[in-house]
Amino acid sequence: xxxxxxxxxxxxxxxxxxxxxxxxxxxxxxxxxxxxxxxxxxxxxxxxxxxxxxxxxxxxxxxxxxxxxxxxxxxxxxxxxxxxxxxxxxxxxxxxxxxxxxxxxxxxxxxxxxxxxxxxxxxxxxxxxxxxxxxxxxxxxxxxxxxxxxxxxxxxxxxxxxxxxxxxxxxxxxxxxxxxxxxxxxxxxxxxxxxxxxxxxxxxxxxxxxxxxxxxxxxxxxxxxxxxxxxxxxxxxxxxxxxxxxxxxxxxxxxxxxxxxxxxxxxxxxxxxxxxxxxxxxxxxxxxxxxxxxxxxxxxxxxxxxxxxxxxxxxxxxxxxxxxxxxxxxxxxxxxxxxxxxxxxxxxxxxxxxxxxxxxxxxxxxxxxxxxxxxxxxxxxxxxxxxxxxxxxxxxxxxxxxxxxxxxxxxxx
Numbered sequence: 001x002x003x004x005x006x007x008x009x010x011x012x013x014x015x016x017x018x019x020x021x022x023x024x025x026x027x028x029x030x031x032x033x034x035x036x037x038x039x040x041x042x043x044x045x046x047x048x049x050x051x052x053x054x055x056x057x058x059x060x061x062x063x064x065x066x067x068x069x070x071x072x073x074x075x076x077x078x079x080x081x082x083x084x085x086x087x088x089x090x091x092x093x094x095x096x097x098x099x100x101x102x103x104x105x106x107x108x109x110x111x112x113x114x115x116x117x118x119x120x121x122x123x124x125x126x127x128x129x130x131x132x133x134x135x136x137x138x139x140x141x142x143x144x145x146x147x148x149x150x151x152x153x154x155x156x157x158x159x160x161x162x163x164x165x166x167x168x169x170x171x172x173x174x175x176x177x178x179x180x181x182x183x184x185x186x187x188x189x190x191x192x193x194x195x196x197x198x199x200x201x202x203x204x205x206x207x208x209x210x211x212x213x214x215x216x217x218x219x220x221x222x223x224x225x226x227x228x229x230x231x232x233x234x235x236x237x238x239x240x241x242x243x244x245x246x247x248x249x250x251x252x253x254x255x256x257x258x259x260x261x262x263x264x265x266x267x268x269x270x271x272x273x274x275x276x277x278x279x280x281x282x283x284x285x286x287x288x289x290x291x292x293x294x295x296x297x298x299x300x301x302x303x304x305x306x307x308x309x310x311x312x313x314x315x316x317x318x319x320x321x322x323x324x325x326x327x328x329x330x331x332x333x334x335x336x337x338x339x340x341x342x343x344x345x346x347x348x349x350x351x352x353x354x355x356x357x358x359x360x361x362x363x364x365x366x367x368x369x370x371x372x373x374x375x376x377x378x379x380x381x382x383x384x385x386x387x388x389x390x391x392x393x394x395x396x397x398x399x400x401x402x403x404x405x406x407x408x409x410x411x412x413x
Contacts, residue, residue: 008114009154009155010076010115010154010155011076011077011153011154011155011156012074012075012076012151012152012153012154012180013151014033014037014074014075014076015074015076015077015110015113015115016115017029017033018030018033018034018074018109018110018115018117019114019115021033022114022115022116022117028132030117031092031128031129031132032132032135032136034092034109034117034129034132035091035092035093035129035132035133035135035136036136036146037074037075038074038075038089038090038091038189038190039072039073039074039089039090039091039092039095039109040072040073040074040075040078040087040088040089040090040187040190041057041058041070041071041072041073041087041088041090042058042071042085042086042087043055043058043085043086043087043088043191044084044085044086045083045084045085045086045191045340046084048086048088048191048192052192052195055088055090055098057070057099057103057104058070059103059104062106062108062111062118064111064112064116064118067105067106067118068104068105068106069104069105069106069107069108069111069118070103070104070106070107070108070121071108071111072095072107072108072109072110073087073109073110074109074110074115075089075180075183075187076153076155076156076180077110077113078185078187079185080185080344081185081186081187081337081338081340081344083340086190086191086340087187087190087191088190088191088192088193089187089189089190089193090190091133092129092132092133093129093130093133093134095107095126095129096126096127096129096130096133097130099121099126101123103121104121105120105121105122106118106119106120106121107119107121146178147176147177147178147391148175148176148178148391148394148395148398149175149178149398150171150175150181150398150399150402150404150405151174151178151179151180151181152180152181152182152404153180153182153183156183156185157180157182157183157184157185158182158184159182159406159409160409160410162352162355162356163184163348163351163352163355164182164406164410165355165359165406165410166330166351166352166353166354166355166356166358167181167182167184167330167334167351167355167406168181168182168355168365168406168407168410169323169326169327169329169330169354169355169358169368170327170328170329170330170331170334170354171395171399171405171406171407172327172369172372172373172376172392172395172396172399173327173328173331173395174331175394175395175398175399176391176392176394176395181406182406183334184334184344184347184348184351185337185344186334186335186337186338186347187338188334188335188338189338190338191338191339191340193338194335194338194339195339197335197339198210198335198336198339198341202332204336204339204341206341207341207342209341210332210336210339210341210342211341211342213332214329214332214333214336214342214350216325217325217326217328217329217332217354218325218326218329218350218353218354218357219325220322220325220326220357221325222324222325222328223321223322223324223325223375224321224378224379226291226292226295227295227321227375227378228320228321228322229254229257229292230254230292230295230296230299231299231318231319231320231321232320233250233253233254233257234250234317235319235320237249237250237253238317243315244315245317247296247297247300250296251292251293251296254292254293254296255289255292255293258285258288258289258292259285259289262280262285262288295378298378298383299318299374299378301383302374302377302378302383303317303318303374305385305389306370306373306374309393310396310397310400311366311369311370311373311393311396312370313366316367316370318370318371318374319367319371320361320371321371321374321375321378322357322361322371322375323358323361323362323368323369323371323372323375324371324372324374324375324376324379325375326354326357326358326361326368326372327354327358327368327372329350329353329354329357330350330351330354330355332350333346333347333348333350333351333354334347334351336350359412359413362412363412364412365399365400365407365412366400368412369396369399369400369407372392373389373392373393373396376388376389376392377389377392
């Protein structure tokens with residue numbers, strides 16, 4: 001008696017939804033799924049580098065259907081990033097708009113897989129693609145995902161262990177961007193998109209630039225030294241007073257430290273030897289004092305909001321904002337891989353280091369999360385409590401409550 005093949009394990013929820021829709025012959029549902037995700041096509045890296053603003057459809061032969069087609073893949077079906085070729089993601093609506101009659105007659109989704117879809121690309125069929133795209137999406141050409149969702153690779157991505165822990169340190173941003181939180185073999189929105197992301201947000205345009213940024217993040221060297229000084233003063237006071245630190249006492253203590261430091265001799269011992277340091281003038285000292293006193297007020301108000309919204313427990317406070325760098329270091333490892341500024345092995349080592357640094361400096365996912373959110377707010381939000389805060393609050397709530405969250409399935413230590 002023949003043995004039935006084992007059921008297919010879809011890499012992610014997208015492929016599972018496509019498989020189920022195809023199995024029951026529900027093509028409108030199939031198109032709705034496609035309209036809500038990215039569809040990646042293969043691109044020769046030399047072409048992507050030489051012509052970053054142009055797209056050429058390269059047809060391939062589909063042996064199952066016996067036709068020429070443009071093959072595209074959903075995120076979970078992509079291979080691990082290699083030096084060449086690369087992949088670029090676009091929305092179904094984009095394909096519908098740019099497709100020309102001279103292009104391949106078929107679009108084939110995930111060729112050869114149980115969720116494959118062979119889609120005719122006549123003008124009438126493309127109009128159907130567009131209808132689904134307009135109903136489901138906002139019309140963006142790439143990174144066509146629903147933000148604020150916890151998404152995971154069920155096949156091909158770590159769910160437990162040190163690598164998963166390091167990836168989960170970047171889960172605020174994965175949830176915020178609707179990305180697969182545990183996809184170490186990361187493509188993001190595609191090669192060009194990841195290069196633009198690093199250039200626009202970080203000024204990174206080369207492998208060396210990525211290495212420099214990655215090392216600084218892993219060393220918590222990008223987080224503001226003023227923030228760390230200010231939080232460190234309170235941390236010392238909390239040890240002395242075994243808990244709560246009065247706000248004005250914190251301000252006064254920070255001011256005393258600043259004034260004491262400014263009055264010291266202008267000699268500093270560094271790894272390079274004894275160095276003469278020019279003492280700040282009175283105006284600079286007053287500016288530092290004023291800035292730190294204001295910063296203490298900002299931190300206190302953010303923490304009060306965090307407690308009201310459930311990010312911080314009552315009576316708790318943020319000890320250090322270094323989580324802001326460690327979480328971004330986890331993300332930077334994957335962004336660098338998507339942009340081909342590093343290898344998969346280098347990205348994995350960076351993720352592991354981010355996880356180790358986070359565990360060494362924090363005691364729980366909740367403590368790490370509050371510190372990450374504070375860093376992001378101090379960097380971007382200006383006490384507006386706008387999307388820079390609300391997006392992170394939503395991510396924190398998802399990661400703290402969803403049964404599939406790595407924060408609930410992966411022990412902190």
